[in-house]
Amino acid sequence: MNLPDHPANPVLAIIHSMHSTHGNFSDRPLLPDDLEAILAASIRAPNAGNAQNYAIIVSQDPALMKEVCGFQAPVMLVYCVDTQRNKDLATHLGLAYGTDSAWTLVTGVTDVALAAQNAVIAARGLGIDWLISNGVQRGEVRRFWRLLNLPPVNCFPVLAVFLGYANAIQEHRKGRLANDAVIHRGRYQHRDTAACERILAETDAEGFGASVFADWRAKGHAHYLEAFFKGPGGRAANMYGNLAPALRESGIDIRACEVAVLNQSEL
Numbered sequence: 001m002n003l004p005d006h007p008a009n010p011v012l013a014i015i016h017s018m019h020s021t022h023g024n025f026s027d028r029p030l031l032p033d034d035l036e037a038i039l040a041a042s043i044r045a046p047n048a049g050n051a052q053n054y055a056i057i058v059s060q061d062p063a064l065m066k067e068v069c070g071f072q073a074p075v076m077l078v079y080c081v082d083t084q085r086n087k088d089l090a091t092h093l094g095l096a097y098g099t100d101s102a103w104t105l106v107t108g109v110t111d112v113a114l115a116a117q118n119a120v121i122a123a124r125g126l127g128i129d130w131l132i133s134n135g136v137q138r139g140e141v142r143r144f145w146r147l148l149n150l151p152p153v154n155c156f157p158v159l160a161v162f163l164g165y166a167n168a169i170q171e172h173r174k175g176r177l178a179n180d181a182v183i184h185r186g187r188y189q190h191r192d193t194a195a196c197e198r199i200l201a202e203t204d205a206e207g208f209g210a211s212v213f214a215d216w217r218a219k220g221h222a223h224y225l226e227a228f229f230k231g232p233g234g235r236a237a238n239m240y241g242n243l244a245p246a247l248r249e250s251g252i253d254i255r256a257c258e259v260a261v262l263n264q265s266e267l
Contacts, residue, residue: 014124019174021129025073025164034126035075038163041122042077045114048107054115055082055155057148065162067147069135073164078136078144079116081108084154102254105247112158123163131162141246153251175207200225 035058042056057078059065065076083099090097120130136144136157144150144157180189181199191199202208203224216227247253 014121018120018124020131021162021164021166022131023071024167025071025129025162026167027074028165029074030128030163034128035163037126038119038122038128039077042115042119045111045118047111047114051086052111053081053083053086053104053108054112055080055085056115064147068144069133069160069162071131071133071135071160071162073131073162075163077116077119077161077163078148078157079112079159079161080148080150080155080157081105081112082151082155083108084151087154101252101256105252105254109158116159116161119161119163128163129166130164133160133162134158136160137243139242141242142249145250153249156247156250156252175203175205177202 039056039058043052047053057080059068059076059078060074062072065072068076068078081104083097083104086097116132120132123130136159141157145152148157150157177199180195181202189195200223208224216224219227221227221230
């Protein structure tokens with residue numbers, strides 16, 4: 001049984017109509033009131049302890065956008081995990097803001113993702129197109145500290161959100177797995193051969209193979225996921241190899257957490 005795709009509820013209808021826009025934004029600007037409404041919706045996202053350990057860099061500089069991710073749109077929002085603000089405030093009060101790397105990484109990225117998703121849902125509700133990109137995690141990651149004037153530690157970029165109006169309506173929404181492929185009712189259901197074959201059949205549907213991998217059959221792949229795993233799905237370690245060192249330079253070293261736990265166990 002498939003989950004409902006086009007519910008009558010207007011909020012759910014917006015969510016089910018969502019699709020990203022890749023590199024075909026027009027020059028039509030966003031209205032300032034619309035941008036402020038999107039930002040206001042973004043910061044209403046839930047976050048750990050209401051600490052809002054994130055920063056949103058708002059840019060309308062096409063040259064900066066090109067250098068950041070390669071995409072260009074009327075507006076770019078760069079979402080960063082940021083504990084520096086709370087550390088500054090604690091110091092101002094003569095206090096300390098205690099964090100550890102693992103907590104900062106997990107809760108910070110979660111908070112950023114929720115805030116970014118709020119932004120794109122709000123944008124879609126206003127008829128504005130969007131793209132969420134993890135391009136800030138590729139290449140020489142530490143360049144963003146220079147490009148965006150980030151604090152040297154306690155702050156690192158996670159996502160860039162591009163906002164604008166598409167030149168053309170996208171013909172296909174990319175498919176999404178549902179049912180027992182990703183939804184486990186009661187407890188995790190481990191996949192057997194039959195379950196894997198069902199998922200392969202579902203992802204072979206045109207909705208999954210649209211856009212980037214539209215020609216996977218023509219290239220001789222037996223399945224869409226075969227093209228994926230032989231392509232970007234198999235290159236992640238090489239594409240993001242600079243991410244861990246960049247995180248450590250920004251003060252996020254989860255190995256230090258492991259040492260701290262070991263030391264505590266000796267007490």
